[in-house]
Amino acid sequence: MAKRLSVVLASGGIDSTVAAAVAAQHGPLALLHLEYGQQAEAAERQAFEAVCQWIKPMHQRVVSLGDWSGVADSPLLRPDGRLNDAATTGTSLLADSYVPMLAAAMLCRAAAWAYTLGAGRIVWGASLDNPSNDPGNADAARLIAWQLIQRSLPGEASPVLDAPLAQYAKAAVVALAADLSVPLDVTWSCLRAGPDPCRRCLGCVARARALG
Numbered sequence: 001m002a003k004r005l006s007v008v009l010a011s012g013g014i015d016s017t018v019a020a021a022v023a024a025q026h027g028p029l030a031l032l033h034l035e036y037g038q039q040a041e042a043a044e045r046q047a048f049e050a051v052c053q054w055i056k057p058m059h060q061r062v063v064s065l066g067d068w069s070g071v072a073d074s075p076l077l078r079p080d081g082r083l084n085d086a087a088t089t090g091t092s093l094l095a096d097s098y099v100p101m102l103a104a105a106m107l108c109r110a111a112a113w114a115y116t117l118g119a120g121r122i123v124w125g126a127s128l129d130n131p132s133n134d135p136g137n138a139d140a141a142r143l144i145a146w147q148l149i150q151r152s153l154p155g156e157a158s159p160v161l162d163a164p165l166a167q168y169a170k171a172a173v174v175a176l177a178a179d180l181s182v183p184l185d186v187t188w189s190c191l192r193a194g195p196d197p198c199r200r201c202l203g204c205v206a207r208a209r210a211l212g
């Protein structure tokens with residue numbers, strides 16, 4: 001029997017790239033990159049394209065979720081540079097990088113594409129300390145959203161949701177990347193627009209800490 005296709009939500013960051021590498025061990029991939037008006041949109045897309053060149057998915061797609069700044073007041077979405085540095089926000093991840101309902105919207109798009117492609121699995125790549133997670137609530141919120149989405153699909157077509165790195169700290173994800181020869185140098189973690197990583201935001205600081 002042919003191996004089932006996996007739709008991987010791929011931001012161009014470390015976590016989702018490693019999750020894609022894990023999923024590639026089980027079958028072909030469809031990599032889905034979503035844009036929502038985030039500051040780092042162009043840099044993340046460039047990283048996504050580089051990841052695709054490396055992992056060579058069966059399908060790849062970039063889809064816009066539209067401009068979320070019209071409905072969500074998150075510093076992540078503002079082009080004016082008012083994103084705080086990690087030293088200011090500390091561990092208060094919600095202050096800067098949380099976008100309400102974004103995870104559910106991403107799962108909806110992934111589910112639609114999985115249904116269209118006949119994919120058997122959706123891969124959500126975030127690790128334990130992903131900057132965009134709502135601490136302590138991300139898993140529960142994602143799973144509840146997924147239950148609603150599943151009920152919206154014909155029963156026989158419903159893919160499974162897999163979050164292979166959900167219990168991995170970032171340093172463990174980096175170790176796994178080394179085992180799988182994932183080229184982390186092409187990935188992008190900065191929450192700001194670039195062209196170079198700012199080295200001060202939550203994304204940059206978490207990346208530097210994990211890479212040691």
Ligand SMILES: [Zn+2]
Nearest residue numbers: 190198201204
């Ligand atoms: Zn940064």
